[in-house]
Amino acid sequence: MGEVLLRVEGLVAGYAAPVAGPLAFTLRRGEILGLAGPNGAGKSTLLKALWGGVKVFAGQVVKPPGVRISHQAQGFTDLRGVPITGRELLALTGAPPEGLPPWLAERLGLRLDRLSGGQLQFLRLWACLMAPADIVLLDEPSNNLDRAGVDYLADWLGRAHAEQGIVIVSHDPALIERVCTRLVQVDARGAQE
Structure with a gap:
């Protein structure tokens, strides 16, 4: 495995009060780590804490200087009336269109509010x-x-992630089993590998 990109130590995170943790793991370049567990265990909150999207009450998230993070959140922003195309979204994020599935590549010229929910989700993931x-x-x-x-x-994840470290939160056990190189189980008492 590659260099350590992220070291999480005793992370407890939440909003007005702690709702998730403690969590501890390392993430190396070339690794896909899955955070798995029941609804309400705080997986999404812990994921947000990795990029600074929620309050950290205890522990720490350590990244080497200059490490860049890309984050795909759940949910959609209402895009009605936003005059941006799929091609423009990719350009804004620095993501190349090469490699997109044909069923989406042929729609890059369409405005985002003209794409189906699945097409928009995949475009957001690709970006x-x-x-x-x-x-x-x-x-x-x-x-x-x-x-x-x-x-x-x-x-794509199975063959193209060697330069990145990826953390996935998912309720899709088949996806987690298929793509993750390692799993951290999160429950109401915290997390463990």
């Missing part, structure tokens, strides 16, 4: 995965994807 980043954080990446989209994502 995140292909942006110039060392660490990629994916929160429920298979949401809204059909079987072809999940298969394309899993196949």
Whole structure:
């Protein structure tokens, strides 16, 4: 495995009060780490803490200087009336269109609000995965994807992540089993490998 990109030590995170943790793990370049556990265990909150999106109550997240993070969150921003195309979104994030599945590549000229939920989700994932980043954080990446989209994502992750470290939160056990090189189980009492 490659260099350590992220070291998480005793991380407890939340909003007004702690809701998740403690969590401890390391993430190396070339690794895909899955955070698995039941609803309400705090997986998404812990993922947000890795990029500074929630309050850290205890512990720490240590990254080498200059490490770049790309984060794909759950949910969609309402895009009605936003005049931006898929091609423009990729350009904004620095993500190249090469490698997109044909069913999406042919729609890059369309405005984002003209894409289906699955097409928009895959485009958001692609923008995140292909942006110039060392660490990629994916929160429920298979949401809204059909079987072809999940298969394309899993196949791509299986062969193209050597330069990055990836952390995935997912309720899709087949995806986690298929792509993750390591798993951290998160429950209401904390997390362990």
